[in-house]
Amino acid sequence: MGLAYETKREDDSLESQYHKGVLHLCETGITKIPNKYIFPIEDRLRNTLGEEQTAECVGLELPVIDFAELQGSKRSQVLKSLSKACEEYGFFQVINHGILHDDLANMIDVAKEFFELPFEEREKYMSLDLHSPVRYGTSFSQNSDKTFCWRDLLKLTCHPLSDMLPFWPSSPVKLR
Template identity: 60%
Template sequence: MSPAIVLEVQTHYKEEELLESHEFHKGVQHLCERGITKVPRKYILPALDRPIFPKKDGATNFKLPIIDFAQLQGPDRIHALKSLSKACEEYGFFQLINHGIACQSILDMIEAGRKFFELSFEERSKYMSKDMRAPVRYGTSFNQNKDRVFCWRDFLKLDCHPLSDVLPYWPSSPTELRQAAVNYSKETKFLYIMVVRAILESLGLAETTKDIDENDGDHHIIKEFQDGSQLLVVNCYPSCPEPDLTLGIPPHSDYGFLTLLLQDEVKGLQIQHEGRWVTVEPIPNSFVINVGDHLEIFSNGRYRSVLHRVLVNPSKSRISIASLHSLPFGSMVRPSPKLIDDANPRRYKDTDFASFIEYIASHEHRSKNFLDSRRLT
């Protein structure tokens, strides 16, 4: 083959790759709408990173510790706090039941999220942005500007604080989305604050969070959480023709303080527990709550953020809604001084959201690499 023909073929392949890359940035939903029957190369993981599906599905099904929110508010609070502490130390995850959020609010939020991803690509793409601080952002993969292999996920991220400032930027279609997200964000924020109070108490940072003196430091901590950041992430995992070649989200930990995750009835969430990947059994009308990197730092390593990932399904699409919470964007996250002593020296550097955003903008987000960058050796 002559050099001119070789050059022409190479140029053709590069043009094809550029065209493909442009299509991938439009999202998985867009690919599926075009009727693909195979997973494109851009989504195929290296063999060692691919999920292994056991022959017997029940072999890896896993029940997380269950925390009854009603018990946390009643006379069994001390027992419930011990269970909460054990779950955060040993699993980094728990399922919260009897949380008090109305079923209708949950159903409305899931349905509104589902309808957003059923909009035309032209409508969805209005909210595409590379600005990670944008009040609304539609995108795909994990970090589509850095990921070498894309993951089988599209997302809609809604900044929720302060609501009055960000609400005008939220999508106006589908018509029910704004109101459903407003109601849901308010209810999950209240629930988060109540769980944070219990976590502070379980760490021994307050004798009783119900009777905090407004002049002491513990009240200041609660005030910071009340004024803290909240991000709603509606995840869409379309059905996948070859689910053993890719993942909805690769192994990672969450960067905030706590994440309240709402799943639909389709299984997909896996956590790493005792060296193996286990699939979390969805419990209807419950929240999966997990420790984030900021809580690991704040607790000086006593409560640990845990790696988790998402499988995709060959026949069913899946919707999940994550409400990510932490301190205000401008706050510094550091180990609580009350949890540092000679036996438990300080284990982490101070950090803030600016450091995190700068890090993930320039690195591929894998495992717990951001948190590892904050460790003191």
């Protein structure tokens, strides 16, 4: 059974819980989606008839950036495509990046381990400071975002790695 929507009164009682993340909300046994996570109707993707649409319906395609072409004569074109993807979509797929499949799979496994840690462990890395070298939360800017995405995030600053690594979570050990 899917989650229903929160009423205004119920939603207000959960307000202090939003900053703790989606996983924490689920762990507390919520049965309804808090209004903080529901985009206003006017902000949702719609067709000309006013019906809500999916990306497939409007023909949106995920931009694909081929990093191998950064080394060749198409470098300028690839950089323009990358810039456009960032500005117009906010995300994209990178191919031919040189990261081994096993390394990617291990990284995903370790990330899952982090999100499976008890809330008290994940909570250590919560910060409203956008420039914090490590941030765990549900929104990039919890102070200004009117609507949160239904997700949790872990941001790890990597450059320069030798300076940032001491701030990274000590658990799970393989994260370092």
